[in-house]
Amino acid sequence: MDNLRKGFPVLQQYTYLNTAASGLLPEKVWEFRQDHDLDFLIQASILKEKQGEVLTEVREAVGDFFHCAPNRVALVPNFSYGFNSLLESISGDKKALLLENDYPSINWPVKSRKFETVFAKIDQNLEDNILQKIEKEKPDFFAFSIVQYINGVKLGIDFLKELKQKFPDLILIADGTQYLGTENFKFDETNIDVVISSCYKWLNGGYGNGFMLFNDDIQGKISPKHLGFGSLQGKYKAHEGNFIGKFEPGHQDTLNYGSLKVAIDVIKEKGMENIETQVKKLKNGAAQKFLEAGLIEPWIGERPDIAPLFNIKGDEKLSEKLRSEGVITSRRGDGIRVSMHYFNTEDELKLLFKLLKI
Structure with a gap:
C-alpha cells in the first residue's frame, strides 16, 4: 500500500477523493x-x-x-x-x-x-x-x-x-x-x-x-x-x-x-494489476456503504460493473464540512461527487463515512 501512495505529497495534507475532477501530479512527472x-x-x-x-x-x-x-x-x-x-x-x-x-x-x-x-x-x-x-x-x-x-x-x-x-x-x-x-x-x-x-x-x-x-x-x-x-x-x-x-x-x-x-x-x-485490485476494493466497499445509507440510487450501486466515483446525496453545507476536515470532493449536479483512486485507503474511506455519519 505504501508503494501505491508514494510520490504524491498532497496526500500528506488532504484526504483526496477528487480524482474525477483532477488527478494528482506524481513527483516523478513534476521532476521531469x-x-x-x-x-x-x-x-x-x-x-x-x-x-x-x-x-x-x-x-x-x-x-x-x-x-x-x-x-x-x-x-x-x-x-x-x-x-x-x-x-x-x-x-x-x-x-x-x-x-x-x-x-x-x-x-x-x-x-x-x-x-x-x-x-x-x-x-x-x-x-x-x-x-x-x-x-x-x-x-x-x-x-x-x-x-x-x-x-x-x-x-x-x-x-x-x-x-x-x-x-x-x-x-x-x-x-x-x-x-x-x-x-x-x-x-x-x-x-x-x-x-x-x-x-x-x-x-x-x-x-x-x-x-x-x-x-x-x-x-x-x-x-x-x-x-x-x-x-x-x-x-x-x-x-x-x-x-x-x-x-x-x-x-x-x-x-x-x-x-x-x-x-x-x-x-x-506500481503495477496495473495492483492498481486495479485496490480500486476494486475501494469502490465495492464504498458502494455497499453508500447503498446501506441510502446515499446513492440502488440501481446505480447494484450495477454489476461500477466505477470508483459516486454522486452521494448532500448539499453545499455538507460539502463545506468535508472540505473543512481536509476531505476533497466536488459538487456535481444535486449532490457531492466522491471518487477514489489507487492511492486512497480504507482508513480514508472510514474517515469519510464518519463525517457522513454512516
Whole structure:
C-alpha cells in the first residue's frame, strides 16, 4: 500500500477523493517537467531537435500500455480537441446516438453540427435503452462516455464488444477520460472504433496531453481534414498514409506529452494489476456503504460493473464540512461527487463515512 501512495505529497495534507475532477501530479512527472524546462531554457532549439524522438517514445508507450499499434495512436492536447477533429471528419448527413445528460464536451459538439441526433436515457435499463434506440433509429455513430462524469454509471466493455458484434456498421466513439487508469484496458480486444481521452484524471499525466486510439477499420469510414507541417513529422506518419498526422497538424508540446510518458511509467512501476485490485476494493466497499445509507440510487450501486466515483446525496453545507476536515470532493449536479483512486485507503474511506455519519 505504501508503494501505491508514494510520490504524491498532497496526500500528506488532504484526504483526496477528487480524482474525477483532477488527478494528482506524481513527483516523478513534476521532476521531469522541471528538468525539461531547464533544458529548454539553456538549450532552446537544440532540445527541440529531439522532438520527433520524444513524441515517438510517447506514442509507443501509449500504444503498448493500451494494446494498440503505435501507428494507430494520435497525440492530442485533450479529449475535446480530438473529438471535434473527429466530428469534422464525419459527413453532416449522418445520424448520431448520444446519451442524455452525458458529458457536455460530447453532446454539445455533436448537437452544434448538422447531424441528426437521437438520445438514449441513462437509467436502470441503460443497455436496453441503447439497443432499442439503435434498432429503431439506425444511427451511423454512437458517441458516449465509458463512465458518466456525474454519477459514475459505467458501460461495461463486454457490453460494448457485444454491441459492435450485433451492429458492425455502427461507429463506436468512446470518451475514456473518466475510465482509463482504473483497470487494465486492451483496446484491440474491445471492438470500439475510436477511444479518445484526456490524461489529467485517472492517468495522473497533468494537463495538456491526451490521445486517440483507432481500430484498423476506421480509416475507410472517416475523412480527417486537418493538415499542417506537423502532419508529416516523425515516425508512423509520413509512411503510414498520413492518417494520424491529420490529427496532429501543428507543433507538439514535448513538455506535456513527455509528462504523459512518465505518468505511464509510474503506473507500470506500481503495477496495473495492483492498481486495479485496490480500486476494486475501494469502490465495492464504498458502494455497499453508500447503498446501506441510502446515499446513492440502488440501481446505480447494484450495477454489476461500477466505477470508483459516486454522486452521494448532500448539499453545499455538507460539502463545506468535508472540505473543512481536509476531505476533497466536488459538487456535481444535486449532490457531492466522491471518487477514489489507487492511492486512497480504507482508513480514508472510514474517515469519510464518519463525517457522513454512516
